[in-house]
Amino acid sequence: MSAVLSTPKRSRTRAADHYLTFLMVVLLGYSLAGRGFAYIGAPPLFIGEVLLLSGLLVMLRTGGVFATVSSLPGTLLAILIVWVLARTLPYFGTYSFDALRDSVIVMYGLLAFVVIALLYDEPERLRRLVLAYSGFAVFFVTVMPVVYPLFQLLHAQIPTWPRYGVPFISLRPGEVGVHFAGVALFVLLGFRRLNPLQLAMLVFGMALVAAHSRGGMLAIVVPLAIALALVPRSRQLAPLLGIAAVTVIVALVLNLEIEVSSRKLSVDQLVTNVMSIMGTTDTATLDGTKQWRIMWWDKIIGYTVQGDHFWDGKGFGINLADDDGFQVVDAEDGQVLRSPHNAHMTILARAGVPGFVLWAALLGSWSVFMMRAFLLARRNGDRAWARLFVFLFCYWLSIVINASFDVTLEGPMLGIWFWVLFGVGIAAGLIHRHELENRSPLPHS
Incomplete structure (x- = not known):
């Protein structure tokens, strides 16, 4: 509190506004270049860590610090x-920065407080x-339906970071799919209108992801x-569905196929992905990866819920794939x-198990917080607020x-987006509630 009182208001505001711009630039970079953007910097301070540390410094100079834990999710x-932290620090001496790297699945949550x-x-x-x-929605839907398939086709020719061998652009289908979902939500909820060409690009992009990844679909x-x-x-639901129907019909009639990695992007592949989620298929690759996941998850449950690591887990730092015996090279x-x-x-x-219970309670409490905020806004006739809460909740979801299907929150590409949405949701709920409390009641006649 003393740090806040001793800092001039104008200085605090300027620093916070500059940081917000920095945050938006970093989020844009992760969405467009993925893992390639994450390697900007030098160990142990890559761009995500710089964002986190600078954000904590800025947060301490604001007047909203106590709001961070004023809600149950916070x-x-x-x-x-x-x-x-208690399950990370004891392993730092053994695993060094691997322990810190593994802990970011939760430690990036500090960005939510920021x-x-x-x-x-x-x-x-x-x-x-x-x-x-x-603005991001229009830019993403214009660029990514071109960039993503080109990356899949030409990824071997993309220049790499000299020290790490990671391409400057490295996109996973799930990451791209999440942002296509975000843009579609933003459009369908009425925050932005797209012209027919942009809607077609959006449908095409979502179809590419859905055919490539079950989790992304x-x-x-x-x-x-x-x-x-x-x-x-939704005024744009009918045009979106119409364009989607035309796209599927054209793809079926022309039997369109795009060779990407180990799969063909086609209507048949899309149907196969749906069937693989609902049951088994004749595709060995899809059923094999699903069975591999289930076997590994069963082993984790065995040594935690039913085993010796019930209370403490294996900690942060150890390579779980090596230790559990499920090491493979990631196909993506x-x-x-x-x-x-x-x-x-x-x-x-x-x-x-204690960490898992806290995690489940965190996800559940945030979901309830957002749904209560949505219902409160709708009950008070605040349609824009209600739509905003739905957008934030569904984007986060x-x-x-x-x-639940990929290595996602363990890295910054979507991990930082996840915690930013988490923080924006809580802040929006608190702001709306404060706004309602300060509205002047209507005078009695």
């Missing part, structure tokens, strides 16, 4: 961070974020279905694995779904 996040403090300190920054995302379909159930009236980026393709299993394996 309090649970603080407790979970303490637990993860976002809450900045937005609650100056609510106008929330409006600025929404306007910035409106679910990360698109489920949030959109929930959003339309909560806010059924050519890297060896460190964690199972499921963030929830990663938490269970590393933080034990898209990342959670993708994190």
